[in-house]
Amino acid sequence: MGKNNNKDLHTMIGADAVIQGNITCQDGVAVYGKVYGDVTSEGPVRIARGGEIHGNIQASDSQIGGNVDGNVKVEDRAVLGAESNLKGDLVYRKLVIEEGAQFQGHSVLAGNEPAPGQVVEQSTESEA
DSSP: OOSOOOTTEEEEEOTTOEEESOEEESSEEEESSEEESOEEESSOEEEOTTOEEOSOEEESOEEESSEEESOEEESSEEEEOTTOEEESOEEESEEEEOTTOEEESOEEETTOSOOTTOOOOOOOOOOO
16 A cells, blocks of 8 residues: 555554444544444544445545445545555545556545535537
């Protein structure tokens, strides 16, 4: 997953841990195990290879090396590592997708996402 910068990661979910419920942290969190719930952090969220989150993520930035089944919204940088698998929408300011990453969903630059409940109209072509 590239450069290992763990100075802002104060919480770690171990590889043998399974959390069922939402997690909220002021500082960053590293996930090596499985989380079935949303993860919200004012700091970074890192999902290691083999780590899984089945829920939404909201953080300052994210580095995904494992599996995420949910939407990801970061204030700054999102990194999809070579062995990552993201099934959900992604909102970001900066995006890095490494070769081999799998991403199924929509990506939107932060500030351009539709308001909650807003319907995005799609134009259709008509024949004249």
